[in-house]
Amino acid sequence: MIIDGKAIAEDLYKGLSKRREMLNKKLKLGIIIGGVNPVIESFVRIKTRAAERLNVEMVRIDLPAGADTATAIEAIEELAKRTDAIIVQLPLPKEIDTHISLAAIPKEKDVDAINPTIPDNEHPVFAPVALAVVEILRRTGVNPRAKRTVVVGAGRLVGSPSAVLLKRLGANVSLFTLEEGAIEDLKDADIVVLGVGKPGYIKPQHIKTGVALVDAGTTEISGILQGDADPSCAEKAHVFTPVPGGVGPIAVAMIFKNLFDLVEKK
Template sequence: MTQPMTDSALSARLMDGTAVARRIAERTAARAAALTERTGATPCLATVLVGEDPASVTYVRMKRNRCEKAGIRSRHVPLPAATTTEELIATLTALSADPEVHGILLQHPAGPHIDERAAFEAIAPEKDVDGVTMRSFAAMGFALPGFASCTPGGIMRLLDAYDVDPTGKRAVVVGRSAILGKPVGMMLLARDATVTYCHSRTQDLSSLVREADILVAAVGRPEFIKGADIKPGAVVVDAGYNPGNVGDVEFTAAAERASLITPVPGGVGPMTIAVLLEQTLDAAERQLGVTAGA
């Protein structure tokens, strides 16, 4: 069931990712138009999809539509479900070498038979606008210039939009994936939060969640985090998305205790796509030798 988009019956204020993402997309579109006018080149994002998983097909279509609205050309590369890791690597290597492609997105999961890490590493770092390579991960870990994993990057932008300063706060991240849980924890640490990583096998998870001033839920289990465990006044970022528009947090009960909370959908999801588009534009500017805003 879709979660309510009104805060009339809630104590928490909703963090409207759709509105924040729209502002980012508008700025990206203006920059893209300026880049094309100056260089004659159109920023291009290549999307690679292995197989026809319905959810992945939907996600890719959504991203391509947002590209078009932002003045970014989308080159879609659909591959059969039987594509091997070697064939996928060859495709990504060719796109990395193509000067007309500025960013590459490999939609994941790519399939249980694919070595995703090997595939990700075939993406040229300067075109890794989804922030999935080891080089991007290292840049996030050391707070160096590079591309952020899009969902963690979107979460940080959403916190900034709502004036949530992580400095000195206790941040609890529930989830440890290489493209979400781990990097968002590193980003919070770089902003002077005290970070605790948890996951589905953490013992006495509830007691740790209760300490969180900022909670990021990214475990991929519907309503895994119970509302009763939310610290009063906490900021709750639900990065989960499960069938039925259900997040990883028990929304209604959590909203009665939190000060800020993201809805599902309409919270983290739009921010992920906005950051992807913005980083594609960043990549295009760098590859074409244009200073941002010049």
């Protein structure tokens, strides 16, 4: 089953549009961007279009060339005053300390649940990609409880938050990273979540027949987005998310779910 992420996202937007009408107030979502990167701009355009359809104003700050960590923190603090929630578009330029910058996002405005100084159980929302992973499993009838689950990669956007949320839902989760686990672990997994950023890294021989394979890895090569799974894995998997068009559109919709959740919790 190849997942149509755009169709799922469209269904989510129907519910989000109704929630937006009920909020009945002006909403602003801040976004900070560092450097010039066509892939990042593509992601930002997608988020901006989603904001427009939900009547959310995007407030954008582009960090100047050569910006340092202090400049990034100042931008975050400014948006915290002006907006209802904040996105720090990653990656940031190498001159900026990402950890310190993300730590400046107020908990109540952290739409990506990405502030590294806040314990997992204290974030008021879950990371959008993790929510997208769980939404895909839910819509395909895959209950994570007691399922052998391997998360490939432990990054702050995909691997780490997906592992946390799936554990909360009762999955038996293990990580495969440079520091722990092995690619052989995937052979016995009922659910595999990919977020390592290595195009075509996972091949059909690495997975078992009938696995739910959720590919949230995204790498741009010569202007083309590619996932961590070889597309031929779709022939073996029960659930397979293509890149692009799989997890991405759903994760963007979840940003706005989180925005509305944060606003409602105030």
